Amino acid sequence: MASAISCRSVGKVFGTGRNRVTALENVTLDVANGEFLTVVGASGCGKSTLLRMLAGLETYSSGSIDAAGIPVTGPGADRGMVFQNYSLYPWLTVLGNIKFPRQLSIHTHDRTSSDVEAASGRADALLHLMGLAKVASAYPSQLSGGMQQRVAIARALMTRPRILLMDEPFGALDAQTREVMHDLILHVSALEGVTVVFVTHDVEEAIYLGQRVLLMAPQPGRIDSIHQVPLPRERDQEMKYTAEFLGLKSTIRERIAGTCGIRTDTELLQKLSRRAAE
Amino acid sequence: MSADQAMTAAVPATSSSAPGKAARARVWKIRGWLSQRSYWMLAALGLAIPLASWSALAAFGAVNRVFLPSPADVIHRVAVWFSDDDLVSDIGISFFRVMVGWALSALIALPLGLLIGTFRVVQALLEPLTDFVRYMPAVAFIPLVMLWIGIDEGAKVGIIFIGTFFQMVLMVAEDVRRVPMAQIEAAQTMGATRLEVIEHVIVPSSKPALLDTLRVTMGWAWTYLVVAELVAANSGLGYAIIKAQRFLQTDKIFAGIILIGAIGLAMDQSFRLVHRLAFPWLHARS
Numbered sequence: 001m002a003s004a005i006s007c008r009s010v011g012k013v014f015g016t017g018r019n020r021v022t023a024l025e026n027v028t029l030d031v032a033n034g035e036f037l038t039v040v041g042a043s044g045c046g047k048s049t050l051l052r053m054l055a056g057l058e059t060y061s062s063g064s065i066d067a068a069g070i071p072v073t074g075p076g077a078d079r080g081m082v083f084q085n086y087s088l089y090p091w092l093t094v095l096g097n098i099k100f101p102r103q104l105s106i107h108t109h110d111r112t113s114s115d116v117e118a119a120s121g122r123a124d125a126l127l128h129l130m131g132l133a134k135v136a137s138a139y140p141s142q143l144s145g146g147m148q149q150r151v152a153i154a155r156a157l158m159t160r161p162r163i164l165l166m167d168e169p170f171g172a173l174d175a176q177t178r179e180v181m182h183d184l185i186l187h188v189s190a191l192e193g194v195t196v197v198f199v200t201h202d203v204e205e206a207i208y209l210g211q212r213v214l215l216m217a218p219q220p221g222r223i224d225s226i227h228q229v230p231l232p233r234e235r236d237q238e239m240k241y242t243a244e245f246l247g248l249k250s251t252i253r254e255r256i257a258g259t260c261g262i263r264t265d266t267e268l269l270q271k272l273s274r275r276a277a278e
Numbered sequence: 279m280s281a282d283q284a285m286t287a288a289v290p291a292t293s294s295s296a297p298g299k300a301a302r303a304r305v306w307k308i309r310g311w312l313s314q315r316s317y318w319m320l321a322a323l324g325l326a327i328p329l330a331s332w333s334a335l336a337a338f339g340a341v342n343r344v345f346l347p348s349p350a351d352v353i354h355r356v357a358v359w360f361s362d363d364d365l366v367s368d369i370g371i372s373f374f375r376v377m378v379g380w381a382l383s384a385l386i387a388l389p390l391g392l393l394i395g396t397f398r399v400v401q402a403l404l405e406p407l408t409d410f411v412r413y414m415p416a417v418a419f420i421p422l423v424m425l426w427i428g429i430d431e432g433a434k435v436g437i438i439f440i441g442t443f444f445q446m447v448l449m450v451a452e453d454v455r456r457v458p459m460a461q462i463e464a465a466q467t468m469g470a471t472r473l474e475v476i477e478h479v480i481v482p483s484s485k486p487a488l489l490d491t492l493r494v495t496m497g498w499a500w501t502y503l504v505v506a507e508l509v510a511a512n513s514g515l516g517y518a519i520i521k522a523q524r525f526l527q528t529d530k531i532f533a534g535i536i537l538i539g540a541i542g543l544a545m546d547q548s549f550r551l552v553h554r555l556a557f558p559w560l561h562a563r564s
Contacts, residue, residue, distance in 0.1 A: 077469030
């Protein structure tokens with residue numbers, strides 16, 4: 001069986017001539033069916049670009065990308081996506097947002113009454129699964145950021161995509177809400193059996209969620225290393241304090257600092273504090 | 279006890295002037311809050327002060343009546359206009375010209391702006407051109423409009439159309455471009471076709487902004503009315519103002535201007551009401 005995602009020497013170039021920038025170079029990657037892969041890296045490493053290319057929202061200049069053995073040529077309902085924010089439809093209620101895909105011809109042709117029933121059952125199930133049953137008739141603007149992202153995830157899952165692509169979905173949430181969302185997305189992705197590619201700049205988040213962590217490096221954007229997470233598939237918050245977790249966290253953080261070329265300049269800071277003391 | 283009273287009470291008065299100071303600071307807070315009652319009292323005051331000054335100036339004979347008629351003169355003139363000079367049909371024909379010119383403009387500007395704001399090729403083709411034409415003064419088109427369309431109703435409607443259309447296209451395009459990319463891309467990743475993105479995302483998402491654009495351009499259409507009725511008109515509010523100038527009927531000029539203002543205000547408020555009714559999600563509170 002083909003892997004969920006397969007990238008072969010994928011490259012991406014922006015602009016031409018003097019303004020030519022290589023955003024991604026020689027990305028070769030396989031994501032297994034049902035895997036939860038997280039992607040981290042310094043800014044400018046092309047992690048979002050890679051994700052958008054998997055979604056089909058961005059073209060690639062070289063190489064090939066296959067999803068379930070089929071070349072990616074554009075966006076498709078087999079690859080759902082959750083954005084950082086502003087992707088909900090403010091004129092629709094929570095339920096309206098989740099049912100949005102039902103308006104699209106791709107999901108409605110050959111519609112029988114049992115299909116319609118199944119769809120509304122699916123929407124209801126997602127409402128309950130994501131803890132949204134009480135706010136089904138509220139508008140997105142009436143919800144907190146965390147609740148809004150729950151709606152975005154439910155909507156992306158509505159059409160049962162095989163792959164869920166997440167672009168820093170919890171980046172704008174506060175720390176407590178994020179932890180709740182982490183356990184929720186782990187639970188939901190396992191239940192749905194969906195393959196997840198999750199981009200973040202938070203190393204702790206990447207390790208806590210991922211079975212593997214893909215570390216990318218900038219200039220040009222490329223894969224630096226892939227780290228197997230030495231934790232059981234079922235996660236709980238306590239694991240964040242284990243030696244394995246903390247060890248991997250410091251390894252990855254050092255690697256990111258090493259690849260982005262920005263280091264805390266201790267010498268300069270010491271000089272400044274000496275001068276201030278004088 | 280109202281909220282501001284409660285706040286004043288909560289602040290311990292260290293000196294007699296402290297509460298007054300605090301109240302002043304609150305009133306002048308940047309983007310501060312104001313009770314509905316205070317808001318409408320100030321709004322009424324804002325209208326009453328110029329009206330009172332105008333009455334006073336006219337009553338004390340400080341300015342010659344030919345230059346500044348009194349409010350009573352103007353009201354009297356409106357009454358005479360209504361009973362003897364067929365004010366209703368003047369308003370009717372002006373209203374008709376504005377509405378037709380504006381609606382015609384909207385009919386073309388809405389789809390065209392949608393295309394400009396959605397497809398870069400259409401934008402490249404039409405936006406620089408529109409930007410260029412909109413700087414041309416509508417008034418200067420009068421001779422051409424007379425030459426091309428004649429001096430009938432079409433000419434008046436044409437002037438109003440020229441005055442509003444080019445601005446409207448650009449505003450519509452901008453409204454459409456303001457639809458967040460994430461909303462569009464979310465639909466694409468759910469399998470929406472191009473047409474479906476336009477129908478189910480771009481149009482509903484930009485609707486509130488489009489209604490605002492229609493409201494604002496309606497105001498502009500009214501301001502072009504007097505200009506439009508320069509063209510061989512023999513009826514209408516704008517025409518009445520121009521004719522009154524010839525006979526030095528300052529009170530009628532005042533009456534005409536105030537009537538146009540009042541109609542414009544009424545239209546504007548109706549648009550706002552429709553906005554509130556049509557987009558409950560914009561006004562929903564958590």
